[in-house]
Amino acid sequence: GNSVTQMEGPVTLSEEAFLTINCTYTATGYPSLFWYVQYPGEGLQLLLKATKADDKGSNKGFEATYRKETTSFHLEKGSVQVSDSAVYFCALPNFGNEKLTFGTGTRLTIIP
């Protein structure tokens, strides 16, 4: 079945640093790809998504490009802020789009 491998954390960066969190996938066909974010003590929120190859999802300064050649969907941000501290999850649906499979999550901490 479809699966996702996510960069392990934790990741600690200084404010205004460049962020990359790696995500690669194995899938039948070309499923939609998602990044979710979880702030401390809360549920998950959709951060961005891409529904087909070469699409770029973006939100709140974060970007990720759906690259079928490398089966990747890496999350990037040019200048992180303290408020970006959270856990980030890469996810993709199974073949029938019935459910999502999540990566193990990457904990990001931004220090002032």
Add this chain to the structure above:
Amino acid sequence: DGGITQSPKYLFRKEGQNVTLSCEQNLNHDAMYWYRQDPGQGLRLIYYSQIVNDFQKGDIAEGYSVSREKKESFPLTVTSAQKNPTAFYLCASSARIGTVGDEQYFGPGTRLTVT
């Protein structure tokens, strides 16, 4: 405001007791899901439901039960058969299963502690 509510936020139970976690949505979504989250791990799917009066087992259904008697409600019961019930439980919904690009919306979660 539309969204998903889960109650309570924190729940404490003694070992051997069944406990039911509430999940309600007013988004008019067809599909609902229950996940379990353990420290340092991703989310694991317990059960999901596509329509009222129908549900399917996820990856870790043993020791759990659900019902879907109303479109807006999907309660999860953690039974005494669940060997490690202490975890953070998340409920989610989506407009319709099978739709490409359809995102899931999550509730705030219930942290269950069993001693």
